[in-house]
Amino acid sequence: GPDRTAFLARLVDPDMLLVALGVVVVDLLYRLAAVIDSWSLGRDGAVGSTPTRTASLLGLTAVALVLVLSHVAVAQPLLVARDIVGSFDGDGGDDSAIPDRDRLGAAFDHLRDAPAASDAASTTPRAEATIAATPRPDRVVSPWTGTERLDILLVGIDSGRRNQPTFLTDTMMVVSIDPTTGRLALISLPRDTVGVPLPEAWTAARRVYGSRFPGRINSLYTTARLQDDLFGGNDKQRGYRALMGALSELYDLDIRYYVSVDLKGFRGAVNALGGLIVDVDRPLLDPGYPADDGRGHLKLYVAPGIQYMNGQEALAFARSRKTTSDFDRADRQQLLVGSVRDQLDLEALLAPGVIASLFSEYCEHVKTNIPAKLLPKLVTLGL
Numbered sequence: 358g359p360d361r362t363a364f365l366a367r368l369v370d371p372d373m374l375l376v377a378l379g380v381v382v383v384d385l386l387y388r389l390a391a392v393i394d395s396w397s398l399g400r401d402g403a404v405g406s407t408p409t410r411t412a413s414l415l416g417l418t419a420v421a422l423v424l425v426l427s428h429v430a431v432a433q434p435l436l437v438a439r440d441i442v443g444s445f446d447g448d449g450g451d452d453s454a455i456p457d458r459d460r461l462g463a464a465f466d467h468l469r470d471a472p473a474a475s476d477a478a479s480t481t482p483r484a485e486a487t488i489a490a491t492p493r494p495d496r497v498v499s500p501w502t503g504t505e506r507l508d509i510l511l512v513g514i515d516s517g518r519r520n521q522p523t524f525l526t527d528t529m530m531v532v533s534i535d536p537t538t539g540r541l542a543l544i545s546l547p548r549d550t551v552g553v554p555l556p557e558a559w560t561a562a563r564r565v566y567g568s569r570f571p572g573r574i575n576s577l578y579t580t581a582r583l584q585d586d587l588f589g590g591n592d593k594q595r596g597y598r599a600l601m602g603a604l605s606e607l608y609d610l611d612i613r614y615y616v617s618v619d620l621k622g623f624r625g626a627v628n629a630l631g632g633l634i635v636d637v638d639r640p641l642l643d644p645g646y647p648a649d650d651g652r653g654h655l656k657l658y659v660a661p662g663i664q665y666m667n668g669q670e671a672l673a674f675a676r677s678r679k680t681t682s683d684f685d686r687a688d689r690q691q692l693l694v695g696s697v698r699d700q701l702d703l704e705a706l707l708a709p710g711v712i713a714s715l716f717s718e719y720c721e722h723v724k725t726n727i728p729a730k731l732l733p734k735l736v737t738l739g740l
Contacts, residue, residue: 369441370442371442378435381432385428389424389425392417437712437716438712441716441719444719444720445727445732447727448593448594450724461579465572465576467572499613500728501614504537506533507534508533508611509612509614509616510529510597511618512618513526513527513528513623513690514619514620526574526577526600527548527575528545529575530687544608545690549683550573550574551571552571553570553606554606555567555606559589559602561599570603577600578599581599582595597617597724600615615725616724618723622719623668623675624669625718625722626718627668628714629710630697630705631705632665633696633697636662637659637662637663638661640659640660641658641659641674641680643656643673643677646676646677657673659674671693674689675689
């Protein structure tokens with residue numbers, strides 16, 4: 358209800374968390390001061406006998422210990438919440454090293470054929486010259502105010518199995534939300550899509566690639582990270598900015614924010630939640646699903662009907678594609694997102710160890726540019 362929504366919104370407000378922690382500390386100090394005052398009275402030789410004074414001092418010591426432990430118990434979830442909220446600094450990006458292009462696979466062949474921006478400046482093809490002559494201003498995307506449509510890019514990154522660095526964005530979904538009606542659209546883009554339009558103001562479009570990206574869309578992220586002279590932004594943000602810009606052009610949306618999850622983090626998050634109950638609508642058989650350690654293949658079969666999946670099983674269900682199409686794969690991924698949404702509630706989050714486990718997975722595997730100040734509005738909208 359409204360009270361629950363308001364409580365959760367306050368729970369993720371950085372200022373309110375600081376105030377709550379301050380109240381806990383002040384309350385503890387006040388109560389300890391009362392205990393210390395009683396302690397002084399208990400040591401007064403004019404009051405009672407030695408046995409009664411000793412008993413009083415022991416009782417006050419126990420009271421002080423209970424006070425400290427109870428306030429620590431109250432402060433602990435507030436401290437965890439503060440750490441979680443504080444991690445949303447609006448600048449979360451990819452801190453990993455730029456991959457070695459010589460180790461990348463065939464998905465990046467377009468990199469070997471593309472000249473640098475400086476080499477292409479004097480040899481711009483005629484088709485690109487038209488684009489460069491009348492560039493449309495790059496999209497100016499302002500922070501979300503809470504009233505207009507909100508578009509968020511969800512990215513699932515395959516950072517590679519053992520000894521197989523791939524660095525591909527194999528899952529790309531755009532969540533588009535109308536805050537006035539509460540209606541939500543979840544748009545999946547197949548990983549092998551080619552010819553996605555690039556913003557005309559980008560150097561990559563004007564001087565090298567033209568109006569459309571020649572490679573598969575799941576390689577654009579790493580392509581941008583490897584070509585700092587063609588795509589704007591620093592090493593941390595360049596790949597995400599490239600994806601948001603290209604998909605904004607494709608869908609005619611203003612994608613403001615992204616949430617990126619390494620597929621290993623998805624597996625850990627599902628395990629932290631105790632698994633998922635998934636209503637599988639059609640059987641999935643993949644006799645050649647690759648093992649995570651890079652050695653051999655597994656026979657994957659998921660029967661139709663209500664199924665329980667742990668993190669590894671859910672990841673395989675989302676990742677398998679050898680015997681189905683990318684559209685089937687997108688359907689399964691959206692089904693999993695819906696299952697997480699349906700089963701994620703306050704009671705599940707407050708179960709012992711869940712928030713700490715999710716926060717650990719978040720710190721290691723999740724990147725986002727959503728600022729902390731936006732979280733109360735997002736919680737209210739989400740509920």
